[in-house]
Amino acid sequence: MAHISASVYTSHVPAIGVAVDLGKSDEPYWQPLFAGYEPSKAWMRDHTPDVIFLVYNDHANAFSLEMIPTFAIGTAASFAIADEGWGPRPVPDVVGHPDLASHIAHSVIQQDFDLTIVNKMNVDHGLTVPLSLMFGQPDAWPCPVIPFAVNVVQYPVPSGRRCLNLGKAIRNAIESYDEPLKVQIWGTGGMSHQLQGPRAGLINAEFDHAFLDDLIADPERLADKPHVEYVREAGSEGIELVMWLVARGAMSDLAGGPPPSVRHRFYHVPASNTAVGHLILEETNMETSP
Ligand code: DHB
Ligand code: FE
Secondary structure: OOEEEEEEEEOOOHHHHHHHHOOOOOOOOOHHHHHOOHHHHHHHHHOOOOEEEEEEOOOOOOOEOOEOOOEEEEOOOEEOEOOOOOOOOOOOOEEOOHHHHHHHHHHHHHOOOOOEEEOOOOEOHHHHHHHHHHHOOOOOOOOOEEEEEEOOOOOOOOOHHHHHHHHHHHHHHHHOOOOOOEEEEEEEOOOOOOOOOOOOOOOOHHHHHHHHHHHHHOHHHHOOOOHHHHHHHHOHHHHHHHHHHHHHHOOHHHHOOOOOEEEEEEEEEEEOOEEEEEEEEEOOOHHHOO
């Protein structure tokens, strides 16, 4: 059977992707940020999964205000690159896993989550920047990726509790897939940032560190945090952090297993106008899992 080996969390600031694409990662502004991801890249080389289930939000590139799915799963064989601002990044197209994605859609919908099934979708910096941070600049991404888009752009957005519970359902779905695949689940976006209005540039390091602490040790409590608290404390775009709860909900400790191991934790301010956070949680029994 398939199993989840680890969860990876990272911000997805578009300027990071531009720094990679333009070869600026050694410049003084960017060097400390990319240095913080070096241990993760090394870990990833030894723990490359068979598939990544990547939870992110679209920034009006695949969807617009004409149609706003709360949860959308990408079931296509491949996903073209698109972006706002600087335009589409020069990175490889994303290869999907239609069979596993369809299985997850079936299982999760039967567990009472109403997913939107998307057979054609472009993916933006929300998905490509995390791939670049973890894998650098390969000719092709090292494994298939199932894009899973969450609406955190247009209210109403899903609650933290619903995101955590969705992660639990995704875990059940993956564990009932009849092929021995090693799957990582990634949660992206955040940390504190606000891109417009009088509070543009807001950073709240205290909030961000407390979020990381709770994400590791007490995600059930974190799931009760209301939206207004994210917006007040972490800025209007800080609400992207609810997507990290989808990935956290898929870890086995929330289904009675042992706590995951923290493989890497990193925090850096600023990247553009945003606080960057990053965490890798590995399943404790990963090597002995079937
Ligand atoms: C920016 C955009 C994002 O989507 C994000 O999550 C962080 C920063 C930006 O435009 O700087
Ligand atoms: Fe974003």
